[in-house]
Amino acid sequence: MPEILFREALKRGLQEALENDPRVFMMGEDIGEYGGAYAVTDGFLEKFGPERIKDTPISEQAFVGAGIGAAAAGLRPIVEFMSISFSLVAFDQIVNMAANLRYMSGGQINVPMVIRAPTGAGVQLGATHSQSFETWLAEVPGIKVVCPSNPYDALGLIRSAIKDDNPVIVAEPALLYGDKGNVPDEYYEIELGKADVSRSGTDITLVSYGYGMRPVNSAADSLEERGHSVETIDLRSLNPLDIETVLTSIQKTNRVVLVDSARRTGGVMAEVAAELQQRASEWLDGPIMRVGSIDVPWPYNRGLEREVLTDAGDVLAAAAEGYGM
Template identity: 45%
Template sequence: MTTVQNTLAESAEITYRDAVKEAIRDAMKRDPRVFLMGEDVGRYGGCYAVSKGLLDEFGADRIRDTPLSESGFTGAGIGAAMAGVRPIVELMTVNFSLLALDQILNNAATIRHMSGGQFGVPVVIRMATGAGRQLAAQHSHSLEGWYAHIPGIKILAPATVEDARGMLWTALEDPDPVLIFENVMLYNRTGSLAADAGAVAIDKAAIRRPGSDVTLITYGGSLWKTLEAADRLKGEGIDAEVVDLRTLRPLDDATIMASVAKTRRAVIVDEGWRSGSLAAEITTRIVEQVFWELDAPVGRVCSEEVPIPYPAHLEQASIPQADQIVAATKQTLGTMGSGG
């Protein structure tokens, strides 16, 4: 498996889970207004163990266990942010966030606008997303693309330990609501993190692997499958560039278009369902902005149009995998037109 190499001498292996925890701990230390609130974040330690140990360190006021009231405590986070504190609201999974969708869309995303700019909502809402743990059709979906449809909020999808560690603080400093989607398959993943790692920008996509033949555009849990596919393609003489979107709203069009204009081919890998997906949006933008640079139709690898099934073989078959990414990339190259 490919990992991003950290060239700094002073760095250590860390899990994505611990990188998120470090980010929360650091934010809590830096700003007394910051607190974490959600189901089982305290005594239980977080349903994915992200906040384990933080209760002892910061106390029950700032590591605040909530009842199973997603709309209630998400709305409370929104109101608290309006009143000047900096809540981090944790929702166990994106599927549960639907119970809070009224608050996220009708309040967090709209209050600045409805109030003519008088009230901002600097809340951060974190949640797990994605399939791969055999949790079936009510715990495994990837709805971040849906959320990216909504003006007034920002959508982040950290895929690396650097971003897991660095995006939270930047999100907390943002004057608007920021939703952070953590793919469940990343929590146990390790990466090398510099000892002095800190806040990172949240307005730019990143080139995770430079290449010249085709641009593979992805985010979140699919990044690692895409990098694996790129390694395999290299063995077949195809040099793929991998773009990690990092931020799903607003999209960094400049980085995407510069890469596609260079390689003249694009494949988008998105764990959301194909219909009405973020991949569809990016495809459209490519067609709108760099159509004349393209040598082939844009390809897409998305989830199958099925609620995520429980059995492992069906679950794995329902979401993007390296094999499909390799195949879609070859197809894009195989259908190349004139020019190139």
């Protein structure tokens, strides 16, 4: 299988949609002439023209709202935030408008829109550019939220997101754009709302998504070196949340560490933990362990930021504390 970069996988999915469906168009800050802050849309303006690759003013509320309106009228807009932290400026449109329109119209209006946004810390951008608000968005009924952790999933998820008739947030971990991974030439999609058992094992289950899969994979390697059989689960989708896959795994391993690279408090793993407490406590040999980044504003300094961000050591410490592994 050919290896491609995470950003190239996204680019392939976007390009296919633009080529195959005239209703698809893109909007965002500097996605056209500049080529996108993370170069995902590089060359698109030349290929598809200014009507379909629309550079917007720095007006997140207006262009997200315009995406919603265009979707309500039957187009399939793909809107890009330069950072998921900027989604805060447009939260009214995402939550009050995109997520609620269908319900409050009694099912009359669909919003088939994709919102793409780089997420997460790790590249020393400081407090306002390093947050992971997919965790907030995942709480809102009426929108789907996905977050890929590798190029294969990035392509499969973006394809499904664009085809979905609901608003879908695709949170793209900023640290992963340059990661390489195997992506087949044959067409495939990944169903939204399905977790992936990315490694099969019997002694402990490590659950995460997005950038969090990097420390999870690293910790899994270490645990296996010590003779433990590790199962890893990549949630991939935060709404809908695939709890069943986690439950099934825990019935086998009886041990679990939940890993969030977002801030620990109020993150997605808090929700997973609550579900597991209610539905899986009889299967567990110890406490539901939860790991997350430290609850402070993101610091700029490299050493400080590294310390705040969840890493493999945090995962291993949790496995040791909870299960003596």
